[in-house]
Amino acid sequence: xxxxxxxxxxxxxxxxxxxxxxxxxxxxxxxxxxxxxxxxxxxxxxxxxxxxxxxxxxxxxxxxxxxxxxxxxxxxxxxxxxxxxxxxxxxxxxxxxxxxxxxxxxxxxxxxxxxxxxxxxxxxxxxxxxxxxxxxxxxxxxxxxxxxxxxxxxxxxxxxxxxxxxxxxxxxxxxxxxxxxxxxxxxxxxxxxxxxxxxxxxxxxxxxxxxxxxxxxxxxxxxxxxxxxxxxxxxxxxxxxxxxxxxxxxxxxxxxxxxxxxxxxxxxxxxxxxxxxxxxxxxxxxxxxxxxxx
Numbered sequence: 001x002x003x004x005x006x007x008x009x010x011x012x013x014x015x016x017x018x019x020x021x022x023x024x025x026x027x028x029x030x031x032x033x034x035x036x037x038x039x040x041x042x043x044x045x046x047x048x049x050x051x052x053x054x055x056x057x058x059x060x061x062x063x064x065x066x067x068x069x070x071x072x073x074x075x076x077x078x079x080x081x082x083x084x085x086x087x088x089x090x091x092x093x094x095x096x097x098x099x100x101x102x103x104x105x106x107x108x109x110x111x112x113x114x115x116x117x118x119x120x121x122x123x124x125x126x127x128x129x130x131x132x133x134x135x136x137x138x139x140x141x142x143x144x145x146x147x148x149x150x151x152x153x154x155x156x157x158x159x160x161x162x163x164x165x166x167x168x169x170x171x172x173x174x175x176x177x178x179x180x181x182x183x184x185x186x187x188x189x190x191x192x193x194x195x196x197x198x199x200x201x202x203x204x205x206x207x208x209x210x211x212x213x214x215x216x217x218x219x220x221x222x223x224x225x226x227x228x229x230x231x232x233x234x235x236x237x238x239x240x241x242x243x244x245x246x247x248x249x250x251x252x253x254x255x256x257x258x259x260x261x262x263x264x265x266x267x268x269x270x271x272x273x274x275x276x277x278x279x280x281x282x283x284x285x286x287x288x289x290x291x292x293x294x
Contacts, residue, residue: 001166002232008092009099013146015121016088087151087169088120094170097232098177101225106181109287116180117146118173138172140179142188147176161247165240167233171219171278172244178218182211202264209250210292212268213277216245217290220281228285238282245274 043049095118102113119125124133128144138149157172158164182188191211195204223241227233246252249271251261268274280289 001170001234001237002230003090003093003097003166006093006230006232007096008089009096009115009118011095011099011115011117012092013117013119014088015119015125016084016151084151087154090166091118091120091149091151091169091173094173095177097226097230098174098222101222101229102177102181104229105221105225105287111184114145114184116140116177117144119146119148121148121150122152123150138176140176140183142179142183145180145183147173147180149173149176157244157247161244163240163244163247165237165243167237167240168244171223171241174219174222175215177222178215179211181218182214187211187214205265205267208267209269209273213273214290214292216269216274217277217281217292218287220278220283221285221287221290222281224282224285241278242275245278246271249274 043052099113099115103115106113119127119132121132122134124131125148126132127141127148128146129139129141132139132148132150134150134152136148137153138147140147153172154169157168179188188211191207194207198204198207219241223233223238248268250266250268251263251270254261254265263270269277277290277292
């Protein structure tokens with residue numbers, strides 16, 4: 001993906017130094033119960049108190065001392081800060097390209113684009129929609145009109161889902177920006193109202209699938225217009241995006257997690273559906289071809 005000559009967006013709230021690998025809140029009750037058998041003997045000696053003190057300092061400085069004994073889970077802190085910064089610069093450039101594209105495209109449909117803010121973080125942070133954590137993956141919050149992105153997700157996308165590549169990452173952000181456009185159109189409010197009346201049901205899930213597939217189509221429209229405007233696409237880029245769309249389809253994720261597929265529990269669409277709607281937006285470059293609600 002050709003982004004070397006592009007500018008970075010200024011609509012970025014970079015919290016990487018103050019979230020996840022940075023300052024931590026108090027440990028959870030579950031964690032305290034888990035480590036209590038190790039802490040209890042240490043309370044009996046001055047040396048033990050010293051160990052506890054050092055552990056506390058390390059924890060609130062961003063290092064999980066439990067990782068030394070194989071506990072505490074994986075950290076979202078980057079192991080290579082140079083690579084982490086390079087990735088941050090790249091995704092800021094992608095955000096800038098979405099701003100330039102949608103500022104130009106939306107007036108064609110009688111709309112004025114309002115640029116959202118992208119929050120970059122590591123581990124966890126607060127959002128207008130509540131607590132945000134790396135386990136949630138990237139998401140758009142309509143309440144504060146911000147996209148929340150833990151850069152560690154891209155490592156997960158490459159390793160766990162076998163979907164590496166810079167354009168795969170760009171597709172993920174473009175999808176979330178698609179939700180911002182839906183929010184501007186009033187689509188998200190209408191869908192939320194309908195879902196509340198239906199409760200937690202397969203009907204509500206099916207409606208959410210339509211929302212997600214439309215965001216995939218909008219991501220395709222962005223790719224179409226961005227390439228025409230900037231010439232960003234290189235050989236293999238589209239395949240990266242299609243692979244990413246396929247890798248995070250509900251059917252594939254369910255099969256990997258449980259060994260079987262439940263279409264009534266889909267919330268984002270099958271791999272085939274996600275590919276189809278991204279392709280539709282990519283081929284047409286036209287928002288009118290993205291009506292998944294028909």
